[in-house]
Amino acid sequence: MITIDLRGGIRKSAGLSQIFLEKERASLNEIIDYLARRYNLNHQIMSNEIMVAINGVDSSILGGGEARISSGDIVTILTVVHGG
Numbered sequence: 001m002i003t004i005d006l007r008g009g010i011r012k013s014a015g016l017s018q019i020f021l022e023k024e025r026a027s028l029n030e031i032i033d034y035l036a037r038r039y040n041l042n043h044q045i046m047s048n049e050i051m052v053a054i055n056g057v058d059s060s061i062l063g064g065g066e067a068r069i070s071s072g073d074i075v076t077i078l079t080v081v082h083g084g
Contacts, residue, residue, distance in 0.1 A: 002026060002069055004035070008079035010050065014039040028052060029065035031075060051078045 004019040011017050052059040053076045059067050
């Protein structure tokens with residue numbers, strides 16, 4: 001099982017703080033696509049508007065969208081706040 005921890009605005013939009021994905025393996029892109037479809041987050045989950053960590057490590061260091069996530073991993077997604 002993969003744990004997806006939602007923080008910030010994306011948590012409010014999804015209505016959940018954690019999602020448990022019953023998969024042994026997935027890429028980050030697959031997880032993002034799943035969340036966008038399942039929770040209607042297309043407008044909030046664009047790559048330039050979120051920060052993603054896998055087990056506390058920035059996903060860009062681990063391969064970005066192609067990063068491999070395995071059962072037992074924790075994916076944290078945080079909406080980036082913009083202001084002016």
